[in-house]
Amino acid sequence: MAEVYTVAIIGSGPAGLSAAAHAASLGLSHILIEKTDHLSDTIYRYQKGKHVMATPSVLVLRSDCDFDAGKREKILDQWNQDVAAAGVNVKFNADVKAITGDKGAFVIELKKGDPVQAENIILAVGTQGNPNLMRCEGGNLPHVLYQLDDPGEYTDEHIFVIGGGDAGIENAMGLIADAGQNNTVTLLNRGADFPTAKKPNVDGLLTARDAGRIGVVTESNTALVEPGWITVETPQGSTRYKCDRIIARMGAAPPRAFVEAAGVAFASPDRTAFPTLTPTFESTTKPGVYVIGALAGYPLIKHCMNQGYDVVEYINGNTSLEAADEPLLKDKLKGLPGNKSVAEWLEFLRSHVEILNGLSPLQMREFLLDSEVRAYSAGDPIFIRNEQGSSLFGIASGSVKVEVDPSNPNVTVPIGESSIFGEVGLISGRRRGATIRAADACICVEVPRMAALKLMSQVPEARETVNRVTTERQVLQIFKSGLTPADIKDVLAGAEVKDVKPGEAIITEGDLSDDLFIIRSGSMIVEKTLGGKPMFMSYVPAGSYSGEMAMIERSPRSTTVKAAIRSTVVKLPAEPFRELLKRKPELDKRMRDEMKARREINAFVESQQDKFAGAVDMYSSVANFLIKQGIGEATDVLLIDESLCVGCDNCEKACADSHDGLSRLNREAGTTFANIHVPTSCRHCEHPHCMSDCPPNAIRRGPDGEVFISDACIGCGNCQRACPYGVIQMDKPPPPKPSLLKWMLFGMGPGPGQPDYAWRKKAAAKQSSESPKLAIKCDMCSGKSGGPVCVRACPTGAAIRVSPDAFLSVARIERSAG
Numbered sequence: 001m002a003e004v005y006t007v008a009i010i011g012s013g014p015a016g017l018s019a020a021a022h023a024a025s026l027g028l029s030h031i032l033i034e035k036t037d038h039l040s041d042t043i044y045r046y047q048k049g050k051h052v053m054a055t056p057s058v059l060v061l062r063s064d065c066d067f068d069a070g071k072r073e074k075i076l077d078q079w080n081q082d083v084a085a086a087g088v089n090v091k092f093n094a095d096v097k098a099i100t101g102d103k104g105a106f107v108i109e110l111k112k113g114d115p116v117q118a119e120n121i122i123l124a125v126g127t128q129g130n131p132n133l134m135r136c137e138g139g140n141l142p143h144v145l146y147q148l149d150d151p152g153e154y155t156d157e158h159i160f161v162i163g164g165g166d167a168g169i170e171n172a173m174g175l176i177a178d179a180g181q182n183n184t185v186t187l188l189n190r191g192a193d194f195p196t197a198k199k200p201n202v203d204g205l206l207t208a209r210d211a212g213r214i215g216v217v218t219e220s221n222t223a224l225v226e227p228g229w230i231t232v233e234t235p236q237g238s239t240r241y242k243c244d245r246i247i248a249r250m251g252a253a254p255p256r257a258f259v260e261a262a263g264v265a266f267a268s269p270d271r272t273a274f275p276t277l278t279p280t281f282e283s284t285t286k287p288g289v290y291v292i293g294a295l296a297g298y299p300l301i302k303h304c305m306n307q308g309y310d311v312v313e314y315i316n317g318n319t320s321l322e323a324a325d326e327p328l329l330k331d332k333l334k335g336l337p338g339n340k341s342v343a344e345w346l347e348f349l350r351s352h353v354e355i356l357n358g359l360s361p362l363q364m365r366e367f368l369l370d371s372e373v374r375a376y377s378a379g380d381p382i383f384i385r386n387e388q389g390s391s392l393f394g395i396a397s398g399s400v401k402v403e404v405d406p407s408n409p410n411v412t413v414p415i416g417e418s419s420i421f422g423e424v425g426l427i428s429g430r431r432r433g434a435t436i437r438a439a440d441a442c443i444c445v446e447v448p449r450m451a452a453l454k455l456m457s458q459v460p461e462a463r464e465t466v467n468r469v470t471t472e473r474q475v476l477q478i479f480k481s482g483l484t485p486a487d488i489k490d491v492l493a494g495a496e497v498k499d500v501k502p503g504e505a506i507i508t509e510g511d512l513s514d515d516l517f518i519i520r521s522g523s524m525i526v527e528k529t530l531g532g533k534p535m536f537m538s539y540v541p542a543g544s545y546s547g548e549m550a551m552i553e554r555s556p557r558s559t560t561v562k563a564a565i566r567s568t569v570v571k572l573p574a575e576p577f578r579e580l581l582k583r584k585p586e587l588d589k590r591m592r593d594e595m596k597a598r599r600e601i602n603a604f605v606e607s608q609q610d611k612f613a614g615a616v617d618m619y620s621s622v623a624n625f626l627i628k629q630g631i632g633e634a635t636d637v638l639l640i641d642e643s644l645c646v647g648c649d650n651c652e653k654a655c656a657d658s659h660d661g662l663s664r665l666n667r668e669a670g671t672t673f674a675n676i677h678v679p680t681s682c683r684h685c686e687h688p689h690c691m692s693d694c695p696p697n698a699i700r701r702g703p704d705g706e707v708f709i710s711d712a713c714i715g716c717g718n719c720q721r722a723c724p725y726g727v728i729q730m731d732k733p734p735p736p737k738p739s740l741l742k743w744m745l746f747g748m749g750p751g752p753g754q755p756d757y758a759w760r761k762k763a764a765a766k767q768s769s770e771s772p773k774l775a776i777k778c779d780m781c782s783g784k785s786g787g788p789v790c791v792r793a794c795p796t797g798a799a800i801r802v803s804p805d806a807f808l809s810v811a812r813i814e815r816s817a818g
Helices: 014-026 072-086 166-176 199-210 256-261 301-315 326-333 342-352 361-369 423-428 449-458 460-479 489-493 548-553 574-583 585-611 613-628 650-657 689-693 718-722 740-746 757-765 811-817
Strands: 004-010 030-033 096-102 105-110 116-123 158-162 184-188 215-217 221-226 229-234 237-242 245-248 289-291 372-376 381-383 392-397 400-403 412-415 435-438 442-447 496-500 505-507 516-521 523-530 533-541 560-563 567-572 637-641 666-673 676-680 699-701 707-709 729-731 774-776 799-802
Touching: 004 014, 004 105, 004 301, 014 030, 014 072, 014 301, 030 116, 096 256, 116 301, 158 166, 158 237, 166 184, 166 199, 166 245, 199 215, 199 718, 289 301, 326 342, 326 361, 326 372, 342 361, 342 392, 423 449, 423 460, 442 449, 449 460, 460 489, 460 516, 460 567, 460 585, 489 574, 523 567, 548 574, 548 585, 567 574, 574 585, 650 666, 689 699, 689 718, 707 774
Parallel strands: 004 030, 004 116, 116 289, 158 184, 158 245, 184 215
Antiparallel strands: 096 105, 105 116, 221 229, 229 237, 372 442, 381 435, 392 442, 400 412, 400 435, 496 567, 505 560, 516 567, 523 533, 523 560, 637 676, 637 799, 666 676, 699 707, 729 774
């Protein structure tokens, strides 16, 4: 009769082998089932020579197998020795087909060989056998790989690594480790940040990028794969690159069909969801089946090994065992009111903060290690208007109040229990837009930006909640008219968030669609066909809406609306919105008034086309030229009217004299169309590229939208490389100049403006120390009275600083026609 094991462990990765080794040390009858001929296939398939990290460093390792940071080969050798020394019963080359039976009498059917019987089953199969595949055209070509075994195999190739997680970064770094291989390697990352990767990996990647050893393209998607080429989409548009090989490391999903067939339920239908488990790793729907490791949502090796040890203790009856991270969580929660245990606090926070509802108790433990929980008394400030901050807050109990009127703190809007706030700073990087205080005694969870991005990338419910709340608040802010969340509930029920590529239309002239669109990020341009060709009509910035004419009048679309840059829009269904207008006459009147104004503008442009076709054509051409120069993502841009400019360079000189002797603009550089010149000067982008990778967080956004560099700059140059417009320079402040009076009376010093190189070098030689180079860019003369000095110093009025929506207006046609 076949032996019935106390525990059968399926999968010999870090979690499984740790469980098997501890079962052996306790003398429990066990079997470790592995489908390959070696232990820990995931680690085994790491690239040769890969350095394996032992994070988090603060977590104590609790396992019968040793583990410390080191090379892949060394770790595998150590584990083989540990498993042999412990006397683990391993069955290699055993591929599991199905699990049947119940607790105490499970049967594990194998594809080959006799079935295995066990009282308890530990699933430690991981997720690496089910990688996320490329879905673009050409993604199935033979040069697209999902595994990198030996980086040394490839030489003299253009290689793209897709994925900004640990696997992608480590593969990319392995491919550039030997410069003699002469590979040109580029890593593509979908987001601007790397929330799921370990910090040492991210730091190493960015250091290699800064040294010119690797290319990194963030906020990118693969649009097309062809033999020898790859087309990549970024916020600026599409670019085609030479590409011999693609290593796609875009994560993996659990082997859901196999796990569900065993009776284990998942948290949601989403492909990336994890099984629902008790705090002791047991399935909530199949008693006797325990899930640990990456399959449970814990991909870090040290976590996995601790779980392997703990789950065997639980099966053996030690239900009082505390998790290895218990002391860390106790210390983090000790200042909160009440006398709750860690488990009680975790469940309280999970169930009372909406964005955490989708987390399992195990995921909550990992999440809380990265976050902070604080108690506030009524009136305590949580953050202050104009403070720098990008963390997200969740309200676990009580409520907060938002001071919406800076001049009157008594005008407030409440946010209640379970909701979130701070999402604007998380998404846009802007300073806090309002002061938020505790309305009464409350408990809030503060989630740092990287932890919040990780949460949103891994937990669909959290991502959907942030999107829904952001959409709700944006709708209320844009349409005002006394609307409440209850008023727009039906509208939001059918809302859809869409990413739009540059040049892609959300509305097409003549279409019968009637949905309304909110521009969440990016910007749109509106065009109308006149005289057989598209004419630029207007510019629609983020925070605006479009499509109201067709929605209200049920008429065909009168214009085409398309993205100027990569944008995100919220599509609101027409019928619920029309019902909202019936219930809210004030909103209906306001939107009809705005619609009337837009229709008058359209009619004016059409009339000017008949009377002043040249002026309209010129206006449309200039507008399209500016959009191509990136004005679509600007919030404030310097333009020069060359018909008025006399070339005196007063603008540059004034800029230098008001900024430590260094000008922040180059008048002659840049591009020109007709009489409009776009000099090299910061555009203060809505979503600044320069802010995406600033190690000391020195690049900030001021209360008026200006993007500036603080004294915390370390001169790394990341911002200069990230800026697509070349407006950031690395330089050091020149030595102090003699005063203007001394220059005028005695000829001392170089005179007004930025000193030339010869004077700077000579003056610097007299100083005892030399200043390091730092990042320098336009700050819109923040803190200086009177506004930008470049504009004030222009004697002819040629220089202007404007927002795109103000400049790209129909008034330009009227001026040209007149």
